Amino acid sequence: MRRMIVQVRDVSMRLTAGGRPVTILDRISLDVPESDVLAITGPSGSGKSTLLGLIAGLDRPTSGSIVVDGLDITGLDENALARLRCGTIGFVFQSFQLIPTLTALENVAVPLELAGRADAPGHALALLESVGLADRARHYPAQLSGGEQQRVALARAVALRPRLLLADEPTGNLDTRTGAHVVELLLKLRDEFRATLVLVTHDDALARHAHRVVRLRDGRVDNGS
Secondary structure, rough: OOOOOEEEEEEEEEEEOEEEEEEHHHHHHHEEEOOOEEEOOOOOOHHHHHHHHHOOOOOOEEEEEEEOOOEEHHHHHHHHHHHHHHOOOOOOOOOOOOOOOHHHHHHHHHHHHOOOOOOOHHHHHHHHHHHOOHOOOOOHHHHHHHHHHHHHHHHOOOOOOOEEEEEOOOOOOOOHHHHHHOOOOHHHHHHHOOOEEEOOOOOOOHHHHEEEEEEEEEEOOOOOO
16 A cells, blocks of 8 residues: 555634634645656646645644555644644745745755755755756845746755645746646656645636646535546
8 A cells, every 4th residue: 555645634724704603624635655746737726835834834734634655644833833834835826925035056055054954055056956956056046037036936945855745836927838847847847856836826827737637626626627
């Protein structure tokens, strides 16, 4: 039997907006086998990014449980969640989330330095080289194109060789050609580091690379898709 690196059980997420309860996710359950690529798709507002954020421990569900790499993360405190994200999870955001006052090299080095890696600058440069950006190492995010910023973000996400790589609309802010290049790099890095990849996407071309596609609609898994 294949090991599950992510197990989501009856997860719901409810918020209050304008004094009214709003259900974002409604009793979601899914498993992600180790080394698989899972694409989460669905219309805007269906809860895709919320689900990915819950798997990353960036928020807590209203009910249900999420197990990541054998650990139930729904009961962890912030320090334990930070350790989990540092050691197990890499996250790629649609909006890149690079630190504007740091160079490309320094952005990639951040997780390495937080982990106490003495070779952080050298390893960060090697990672930038792996995404074709060694010559842009001293440039700041504002000096980089969108595609270049996302490639820096990819290098940063895999810096600590995460077992689980999460990507939220990684091509959402890019043109078709640049997006295709980022997809190619994302899948290459995933193979190189033997990571499990869970991605949220509207991009059918990207979803076709997945071993499995889960479609959400109105906060539930759409079993009719």
